[in-house]
Amino acid sequence: MEYVIEMLNIRKEFGNFVANDNITLQLEKGEIHALLGENGAGKSTLMNVLFGLYQPEGGEIRVRGKKTDITDPNVANNLGIGMVHQHFMLVENLTVTENIILGNEPKKRGMLNIKDSAKKVAEISKLYGLDVDPYAKIEDISVGMQQRVEILKTLYRGAEILIFDEPTASLTPQEIEELIGIMRKLITEGKSIILITHKLQEIMDVSDRVTVIRKGKGIGTVITVETNPEKLATLMVGRQVTFKTEKGPSHPTEEILHIENLVVEDYRGIEKVKGLNLSVRKGEIVGIAGIDGNGQSELIEAITGLRKVKSGKIKLNSKDITGKHPREITESGLGHIPQDRHKHGLVLDFSVGYNAALQSYYQKPYSNKGIMNYKIVAEKANKIIQTYDVRTQGEHEPARALSGGNQQKLIIGREVDRNPDLLIAALPTRGLDVGAIEFIHKKLIEQRDNGKAVLLISYELDEVMNISDRIAVIYDGKIVDTVSPTETTEQQLGLLMAGQEKEEFVGAATNDVVLKEGDDRDVK
């Protein structure tokens, strides 16, 4: 078989840290090759080596059988290697074509020549079935379409080998399906694809072969049809992992969170939450499903007191907390695992111990009459470290030094330890690997089983379906429907998330049944 790319025994060191240790990846022409690994396993490092951003300390790279030194990204470009980034690198208020030619603008007698480029963009778009309008502005098109612009960009520049970095992270199920179709089309047109992901189902769906790396070491390459998600997970983590978190039925009791006609503006003064109603009861996990940017962030910030409420009411434990100070809301029984753990969840330069006390430092026994008792803070930190399996060198270590999963466990430990009546978990497993996800899901369910309420906000459909007892679908700042996870398919949920009316999809009958009892009051 002909290999278009061979990365042989690649070794990359940063100081004493070995990020890539003897990793081999061979990409066949015309295949979709998945690169699987936990967070921090070294996937990005390996791809940055291929892209010329890092120089490897050992091993060699062969492109189409020829040993090549990829000294910088321009070399990679000229070799036909293109990268579709996870975070799109697009200028919002420029058109598709303008974005594609950016940095390499074609000129005619010193003047910018957009027309020819737009024609070429349209041709490529047609060839690969991308369906992109060359003159559309980026800010006017959907996330899925923006991703296609990224793909077009690499193709326009003559890429033969495309690297997709976590391409499905922000897509709806429908968009994911379309993307898979596009990837297949690319293959039939003779391109080769490396797909970086830690989502096992995607790998099973599209890839031909999988290369697994674990803690910087190459574990090996397997043929997709000869493996299954369980085997892949075991290879990736190094131990058995359960996917479907076990949980019994929920026993919801009285209402703990009540939101009525909530309106919240974002920082630009644009309404993001537009008259939202929601109710969460003790003993249940309510999942909020929705595509990024439909008001989730503003909703959480309004509940937690970090953002002003324009109108409407929020009640926690039947106490009005609308517009109250964050600390007062916290003391009313709220725990919050924030969406951005680096920005809101932790003071990274503080020690693990200080971070463990971040929400309770001002209370006895952690401080008394303005004097801190760091001995007790340390004791509490050690308790959290043990109970929540935070892997750290100790409570003195800066939080910055912890891996993402352990940082998240520390936050969850801190919040759950205060035993809040309502725990808001915003993207609690974002960017984490299966092992950490498993642990965090278990803790959330434990909280529910102890008669507490959990409000889960997630962009991952799997997670919402898996953990929630009820799913509230948010679209355009409103809860458009509340459904049961056991009686809804991902497809139906996806359509709701995209703003389609329930009647528009088949299987609406099953959903009508779900919308009974306590649920209908949420959808006023």
Added chain:
Amino acid sequence: MSNRVINLLVPIISIILGLLVGAVVMLFSGYNPINGYIALWNGVFEDSYAIGETIRQISPYILAGLAVAFAFRTGLFNIGVEGQLIVGWFAAAYVGVTFELPAIIHIPFALLAAAAAGALWGLVPGLLKAKFGVHEVIVTIMMNYIALHSVNALIKTVSGGNYKTDPIKETASLRSEFLANLTDFSTLHYGILVALAMVVVMWFILEKTKTGFELKSVGFNDHASQYAGMNVNKNIVLSMVISGAFAGLGGAMEALGTFGYMATLAGFTGIGFDGIAVALLGANTPLGVIFGASLFGSLKYGAGNMPNAAGIPIEIVSIVIALIIFFVASGYIIRVGLQRMNKKKGAK
């Protein structure tokens, strides 16, 4: 090489490099660097008088350094230490001149007045930052000019048109016969004890109190602090106020100790600005500030001996002193260099 050894080597190598480059400058200007450095050394350590004067010089540097460092720990850049020091100087002098009180009350009163004046001068940029998001660097710089010229005018007013205030009362003076005798009649005064006490105060606030926990938290990450229910704005104001109080006390050193009066200033004293370097040299820690202030104070005072004893013009001396401080401040480069060498050795 362990980290500990590197930590120790960095300042030593920095100072040696600074001295070497300073020597080259003197050599090229046609002066004997060995004589120059002997004069510098003698200027600092020659006799008990020199030592006394050097320590006296260090006191305001410690306080100016603490002021910058304290604000820095809360994520604020207080460039206004100079102005806060000037108003503190005036306030201490005014109280020292005007009131008739027993020493046990007069000295603390004068010190408090200086701290309060500095705190007030820090309060303004703190409030503007917290309420309106005005950048503290702009406001503090402007506050420096306001301080300089207002105080000059005030001196004229209180002294009845004179260019300096009356000398302060004995009861407000930090001067000490005991210390003067000990150091061969230098102007060494009890101010150094005040400065060292403030080092302890800063350490205590930051490391032991709830307020310190909040101030540091806000300094590292105001978003997470707000999320944790802290009042970020209150902490910004508080930090500037405490910082200003340290600076004001720095001014009291000059009023109650070194000079015993305040004269109209033709320009800035420079102590406040040097405080920025002192704080950065000391990595914004209380103990580090003592180190930074000692280096600054010694070099500044010792350098005064170089024109007399070695005949090197004051301009060249200033360049040499600046070079030494420059190299100490560039310790980071030396640290990286050492670590690289270390790694290469390890690889072999």
